[in-house]
Amino acid sequence: MLYVDAIVLSALLLWWLGQEAMLVVMLLAALWWCYAFWLVLRYPAITGLLQSRPALLVTGALVLTSCMVALPSLLLLPGDHRFYVLWFIALVAAADIGAYFTGRAFGQHKLAVAVSPNKTWEGFAGGVVATALVALFGSRLPLALDQVHWPAVVLAGVCLAAISVVGDLFESLLKRQRNLKDSGTLLPGHGGVMDRLDSICAALPLYVLFLTNAVAT
Numbered sequence: 451m452l453y454v455d456a457i458v459l460s461a462l463l464l465w466w467l468g469q470e471a472m473l474v475v476m477l478l479a480a481l482w483w484c485y486a487f488w489l490v491l492r493y494p495a496i497t498g499l500l501q502s503r504p505a506l507l508v509t510g511a512l513v514l515t516s517c518m519v520a521l522p523s524l525l526l527l528p529g530d531h532r533f534y535v536l537w538f539i540a541l542v543a544a545a546d547i548g549a550y551f552t553g554r555a556f557g558q559h560k561l562a563v564a565v566s567p568n569k570t571w572e573g574f575a576g577g578v579v580a581t582a583l584v585a586l587f588g589s590r591l592p593l594a595l596d597q598v599h600w601p602a603v604v605l606a607g608v609c610l611a612a613i614s615v616v617g618d619l620f621e622s623l624l625k626r627q628r629n630l631k632d633s634g635t636l637l638p639g640h641g642g643v644m645d646r647l648d649s650i651c652a653a654l655p656l657y658v659l660f661l662t663n664a665v666a667t
Contacts, residue, residue, distance in 0.1 A: 453507065453510075453511075456511070457511055457514050457515055457518070458518070460511065460515045461515050461518035461519050464515070464519050465519060465522060469523060469526060472519040472520075472522075472523050473523070473659065473662060475512070475515060475516050475519060475655075476516045476519065476520055476523070476655035476656070476658060476659055477655075477659060478512060478516070479512055479513055479516035479517075479655045479656075480613065480655055480656045480659060482509065482512060482513070483613045483616050483617065483620075483652050483656075484613075486616050486617075486620045487612070487616045487619075489620070489623070490562050490565055490616065490619045490620055490623055491562055493562065493564050493565055493623055513651055513652075514651070516654075516655040517650075517651045517654055517655065520654045520655045520657075520658045521654070521658075523658050523662070524657075524658050524661065527661055527662060527665050528665055529665065533591075534661060537588045538653070538654065538657050540584050540588065541581050541584050541585060541588075541607065541610050541611075541614075541653070541657070542610075542614050542649050542650055542653055544577070544580040544581045544583070544584040544611070545577040545578070545580065545581045545610070545611040545614045545615060545649065545653075546577065546614070546618075546649065547577075547580065548573075548576040548577040548578075548579060548580025548581065548611075549569070549573040549574060549576055549577030549580075549615065550573065551576065552572055552573050552575065552576020552577070552579075552580075553568070553569065553570045553572060553573025553574075553576065554573075556570075556572040556573075556576070557570030557572045557573050558570060558572060559571045559572065561573070561574055561619075562619055564626075565619050565622050565623045565626060566618075566619055566622045569615075569619070574612075574615055577611050577614075577615060578607075578608050578611040578612060580611070581607045581608070581610055581611035581614075582604045582607035582608050582611070583607075584607065585603050585604060585606060585607025585610070586600055586603055586604055586607065589603040602664075606657075606660045609656060609660075610653050610656060610657055610660075613652045613653050613656055614649035614650075614652055614653040615649070616652055617648040617649045617650075617651055617652025617653065618648050618649050618652075620648070620652075621648035
């Protein structure tokens with residue numbers, strides 16, 4: 451409980467410090483997920499961080515705090531906030547759905563067999579393409595950021611897809627490290643709450659960083 455209280459207080463402190471402080475934490479979280487991808491690909495050869503309780507506590511605090519400040523940061527941006535939220539949900543869903551169907555149809559090369567045996571590089575590519583298309587389509591809508599050049603939007607979609615997959619994989623890695631099938635029992639049949647939120651927690655800070663930069667241009 452003290453850990454949860456510390457995360458909430460950290461988020462409130464960042465909110466009090468202002469948007470710049472929140473953006474710094476979100477950038478650190480995005481960089482962390484790049485490192486997490488390397489951990490996933492090298493598992494179980496690399497397990498040092500996973501065996502360090504202090505390191506995991508710090509990592510969890512960074513990931514959760516960045517998510518807690520990302521949504522209010524999103525609401526500070528000019529524009530239609532409802533569209534921003536729906537666009538984000540569509541992007542994460544596209545990454546998941548594109549990866550699932552492409553992987554089932556064409557999957558041959560395993561992405562991280564020691565972490566998630568069913569995920570393939572072909573599925574990963576399908577999720578990236580699907581997310582890039584949703585990003586491009588959304589950016590052309592009247593409610594969106596039509597002043598942003600399409601290559602930047604596609605690149606942002608690719609990065610969001612990649613980081614959402616990493617969030618899913620890293621959560622699976624933590625469960626394997628603890629010999630757990632599910633992350634919890636609050637949502638029966640869904641593998642736990644974190645199985646529903648892992649991709650969102652990973653991608654949301656990067657999404658807000660992209661929108662912040664796009665709105666500012």
